Amino acid sequence: MRPAIIFGTxxxxxxxSPVIRGFLEKNVEPLLIHTGxxxxxxxxxxxLEELELPEIDYHLEVGSGTQAEQTGIAMIKIEKxxxxxxxxxxxxxxxxxxxxxxxxxxxxxxIPVAHVEAGLRSFDRTMPEEINRILADHASEVLFAPTEEAKKNLEKEGIVENVYVVGNTIVDAVLQNSEIAERKSKILKELGLKEKEYILVTAHRKENVDYREKLEKLVDxxxxxxxxxxxxxxxxxxxxLEEFGLINKLNKENIIITKPLxxxxxxxxxxxxxxxxxxxxxxQEEAIILGVPCLTLRYNTERPETVKAGGNILVGLEKERVLYYVTKLLEDEEFYEKMASAKNPFGDGNAGKRIVEILLELKAKGKLKVRS
Ligand code: UD1
Ligand code: UDP
Structure with a gap:
């Protein structure tokens, strides 16, 4: 069995990483293709270093570009x-x-495609990711859905063969690394932070940061x-932020900006x-796995399980709504505890192993091929 793992972000x-580990444990060496x-x-x-992954076999150096440039160049290089x-x-x-x-x-x-994290839908086709998900699911032969809800999304689109609900490999990654992180990372000290006394923020989605008025709302x-x-x-x-001249607005005593960590x-x-x-x-997934209340700066999510479980609230870029929930979380202990104790809907941390076992079994039975 020679699986190719294609990744790039x-x-x-x-x-x-849990899938790669799973293969190595079965003495199968996957071909690693990094698009760049x-x-x-x-x-x-x-x-690649922290997760101790094997050497990449092919660095394709696709880099940045428009949607079509990036996808097209990646396709050409992957095909070769x-x-x-x-x-x-x-x-x-x-x-x-x-x-x-x-x-x-x-x-x-x-070459049959196995899609890990299949079946997610935000139902917002203005997101490049939604188009990618839908098309990738329809091009795939084996679909690893993280939850029953994701499986249902696939069913609604007529995808019913070779769909396996295996959990999300993010649980594996968090469980495999959070204890190591707790021991090894000195980041709290480096940034002068105390436990449970800060809000961790990330925002990078095109629809939030590529438009001046949206980015202004985020800064506000x-x-x-x-x-x-x-x-x-x-x-x-x-x-x-630099292009729109907004970066200096974040120069505030209580705001710490770092490079990606x-x-x-x-x-x-x-x-x-x-x-x-x-x-x-x-x-959004890691927050509920780690039991930290999450406020999502979006109006929809392809992870509705986190909202239904009670660990995540969609606040969009609505300042009033954000401040309402931040204040409630800081002042209402019962509300905080309820969000923090929401049950992780993404499985038990063995998704990687399951994926590897299923693929090996399909291969052994001669069922790993593109249907005619
Ligand atoms: C991509 C994914 C997004 C995912 C995110 C993970 C798509 C359509 N989007 O978004 O779903 O959430 O990765 O982080 O595939 N850049 C650098 N250095 C880098 C990479 C990017 O400076 O190493 C800058 C470039 O200016 C580039 C921009 O970031 O144009 C956007 O990068 P790109 O890979 O196109 O999209 P992401 O926003 O990273
Ligand atoms: N992450 C990280 N360092 C950072 C920001 C994010 O290691 O500075 C990790 C985070 O723990 C999560 C993943 O990157 O596992 C999320 O990536 P990102 O937000 O870029 O993409 P998305 O999940 O939205 O596609």
Whole structure:
């Protein structure tokens, strides 16, 4: 069995690390193809190092560009590798342009695609990620849905074969790394922070940061928060804040901006935050896994399970709404505890192992192929 793992961004490295480990435990060496969608040290290599992943077999150096440029160049480069290597299956994870490029390049070469984190839907087709998810799911042969809800989304679109509810590999990654983070990371001391006395913020989504008026709203929210704010900033956001001349507005005594952090430091910051405020997908998941109340800076989410479980509230970029919930969380202990004790809906931390076992079994039965 020779699986190819195609990835290229920060969350994909983190969420595929349990799958890579799972294969290595079964003495299967996956072919690792990194598109280079993320290329800064702190957006990519730091995770390969911290998570102790094997050497990447192919660095495709796709880099940044428009949606079509990035996806198209990635497809062309991925196709070349796949034609040479002829893997048994291509594994992609999530909803990035790397995923769409990997899925399309593979299926057209009749290499079956296994999609990890299949079936998520925000039902907002203005998000590039929503288009990527839908198309990747429809191009895939094996679908690893994290929850029953994700499986139902697939069913509604007629995808019923080879769908497996396995949990989300983010639980594996958090469980495998949070104890190490607790021991090794010195980030609280470095930033002069005390446990449960700060709000951890991240925002990088196109719809929030690429438009001046939206970014102004975000800045207005961040500068109104009544607690220390720690914001490890995604390069997209930094670029836009500079372009729109808004970066200096964040020069405030209670706001700490850092470069993007490694996984161990970031996990430590998440675990010890009083509140997490984010537009990230993975961080909405990690917040409920770690028992930290999450306010999501979006109007919809493809992770509705976190909202239903009571650990996540959609606040959009509505300052009044954000401040209402921040104040409530800081002043109403019962409300805080209720959010903090919401049950993790993403499984038991064995998703990576399950994915590997299922793929090995399908291969053994001769069922790992593109349907005719
Ligand atoms: C991508 C994904 C998004 C995911 C995010 C994870 C798509 C459509 N979006 O968004 O779903 O949540 O990754 O973080 O695939 N840049 C750098 N250095 C880097 C990478 C990016 O400076 O290493 C800057 C560039 O200016 C680039 C911008 O960030 O144009 C956006 O990068 P891109 O990969 O296109 O999208 P993300 O916002 O990272
Ligand atoms: N993350 C990190 N350092 C940071 C910010 C995020 O290690 O400075 C991790 C975070 O713990 C999560 C993942 O990156 O596992 C989320 O990535 P991101 O928010 O970029 O993408 P999304 O999940 O929205 O696709």
């Amino acid at each position: 920060r969350p994909e490295i983190i969420k595929l 969608q993320h290329y800064d040290y702190e957006m990519s290599k730091i995770f 590798v796949l034609m040479e290597e002829k893997p048994d299956v291509s594994i992609v994870q999530g909803d990035t342009n790397t995923v769409l490029a990997g899925a399309l390049a593979s299926v057209k070469l009749l 929210i961040l500068t109104s928060l009544p607690l220390t704010v720690v914001y490890p900033m995604h390069p997209r956001t930094k670029k836009r 490694g996984y161990l430091d970031f996990l430590k910051l998440e675990k010890n935050a009083k509140i997490i405020m984010t537009d990230s997908g993975g961080i």
